[in-house]
Amino acid sequence: MNHGFARRVAALVLVSVGGAALPAAAQKAAAVTDTDRAMARAILEEAIATPTAKGRGQVPVLAEKFAKRLREAGFRDEDIQMLPVEIDGEKTVGLVVRYAGRNPAAKPIAFLGHMDVVDALKENWATDPYVPTEKDGYIYGRGSTDNKAGVTALVATFIRLKKAGFVPERDLLLAFSGDEETGMLTTRKLIEHPWVARAEYALNSDAGGGSVTADGKYDFNIQAAEKTNASFAISASNPGGHSSVPRPENAIYELADAIKKVQSVRFPVEFNEITRIMVTDLAAEKGGALGAALTTLLANPTDAAARAEVEKYPQYSNLLQTTCVGTMLQAGNAPNALPQNATLTVNCRIFPGTPVAAVQAKLVEAIGNDKIRFALIGEAVESPVSPVNPALFATLQRSVRKVYPGVELKPSMSSGGTDGREFRKRGIPTYGAGALPLRMPEDSRAHGTDERVPIAAYLRQLDYWDALLRDLGSRAK
Template sequence: MPVDPARLCAELIRFDTSNFGEGKSNGERDAAEYILNLLTKAGYDAVLLGPEPDRSSVVVRVWGTDSSLPGLLVHAHLDVVPAEPEQWSMDPFAGTVRDGYIYGRGAADMKDMVAMTLATLLNWAEAGVRPRRDIVVAFVADEEDKGDYGALWLAAEHPELFAGVEAAIGESGGHATLLEAVDGSEVRLYPIAAGERGTLHIRVRAEGVSGHGSRPVPVNAVQNLINALQRVGSYSWPLVLTPVVRRYIEETTAALGFSADLGSDAGVEAAIDAMGEAGTVAGVTVRCSSTPTVLRAGYKVNVIPGVAEADVDIRCLPGTEEDTLATVRELLGDTVSTTFLSHQPPVQSPVDSPWFEAMRGALLRHDPQAVVVPMCMGGGTDAKAFAPLGIHCYGFAPLATDPEGRSIQGVHGVDERIPVAAVQGGQQVLQDFLTGV
């Protein structure tokens, strides 16, 4: 009997793998050992490894029937963002299944994909099935922070695990956005990520003269920092239409029944507005962004601090990294200094490729009405760790459309949940894709 991925998802949620950032975490080891045990019993030669005992990942290579074919990587992270139980209607780590939903922190980000991938491997072992090509699966730690204990560490310290791999799939993409066309018909749009904005996290530091709050000083660190952050935070970044985003807008608007005028900024903005929910993704991927997020200064109201610091989250589009950095430096000015906290370049992978067509084919076999389009993600995933190995990375963690209209809710928020039917149907799509790709 096939393994139920919904049951696996609920069981995985019961491992509290909260990642608090800055190296603070409950750890992924218990969840990793649970997965390792299941894989070992099924006959796989999986390995448990990580830079610290509590920060563990699991990697397994499933040998394909044709060694001449390039390999494929499937990656899914075990860690989750923290939850505030007092705000939830139930225990966020109970893995509750109710009213057609799986509830719990990580249900949709992304223990659903962990469960679907694990179910596929267990189903293969039970049926004696081998894929056409080598499939490397990595259940990784630390995606919800910098990846230093997970994907980045694996890629740097154990690149041999990914030898022969040409492409990878991970979060996020492959599930439907339901839209209404101009003629009133329903459009089921399935975006697949073929790009990600780059992540540039910097710390800005202003130094001045400390003193009594009642006596102005010649160089005020707090004031200089605020001025610099005002410039960088309020800057209007120019519109840049990358090839992936252009195709996303063109193909989506065509499916909705109208033609987009992408010859001007106004035309692009009008097309994005007319795309409805699908325009949300495009809206954050036609521009770079620079957002101050953390401030540190002072310890007492009547003391002027000599140092003030802030962290800024910068996201840059493919092909814009150098210009983005130069613009940020100019905006910040010479009254502050900067250091990099994290620097991961943008990711872009070919859309006109057999990999993309294989994903499209798997979706169409399970939903003949699917409209499959490429997209660029506004945020980032572990793809940024694997892309430097020469791997083409895509966001493809397929989910089925719930027949009763349920949808994913509460990701990184309260009462996170995912429809049972979405996980069960998504696993069938994933298994179909991985078996035949």
């Protein structure tokens, strides 16, 4: 792809936004009302108050609360299905809801989110993490942004459209996982469901989204790729002995040598269809030495000086390459004994298309010590990039601009992981299509203390999802 690709995609999007007529069903949409917003807020607070962290057994409870509301809105029992999974003796579920369309032959669209949360330590919070609390224009509570703001807005939109009598041309599906934070086993079961397996593509409420500055400037993106997450245990061991008789063989020292070599590893700069657009835009936005270095790397990914300049900005350099970093250490068994074992945990965020085995091989080669052992911790999922989809991107752009006029959506790759990686692996293109802008960095609290969601921004999601589902649901191949 050449550097003009980003401009061509933008042009396609702008033409679609400016010139395409909306389907008749989408044009007849009634405005979101205060009653609708009150309903959505009630669903959000009910979800926050249901502690769906691993070990609490509450994901099935929340799924049934969603199902009850959907049934009351007119969804049939047969269109609401629970997919049970037992993990470490605990029962959890995935939830699939079918909004039946007129044309059963048309491929459906899946709308993703996860019902589970990372648990919270109450003593570290200013509020009870499982008691939704309004303060300073926010609702505080665990999962308020990750990802209960997304799933509840989708549930509320399904309810609102059903009550309004909207009938889509093709099936629209809710596909909510129950263990995204801990294993994604429910995610895999969702993908195997016959409704979801037929999806043309999936839109993920747990990705994409945006940010807003203090002066009201909005920035939104369409997440079309994610790095793979793989962790390795790198270990040294020997017989040990009494600390009063030191020997050259020492597991800690051997591992320390290996750690420094891991620190020095650099993976090659790479680009794909999505990151080339991102980096082209970033270079133009930042300008200066950083912009010049990014532009140089676009033309010559092996330029060492340009790479060194970009690596001064780790928040941007991680877009260009696989990264591996030591995150945990364990060593020794007593203060007066020579260490018998020493282990480093290395977490790698792997560029899409790079095999996990190739990453391990590069680390092994860099360390160059056959006494050092490597083991993959858990499993790693290799996931491709979703292709640029100008028609879909135009629809997403149009829907965002109904709520945030003038905002330009841009495709992106994230270094974190979501359910989307599993869908992409199974051949379902997946795009982060969240519509919740957060003020950064102060609202970036997912997995941390005092997680919160801005109330006004949460409620504005309803206008976005309503426009998007009407538009997409009124079209079918």
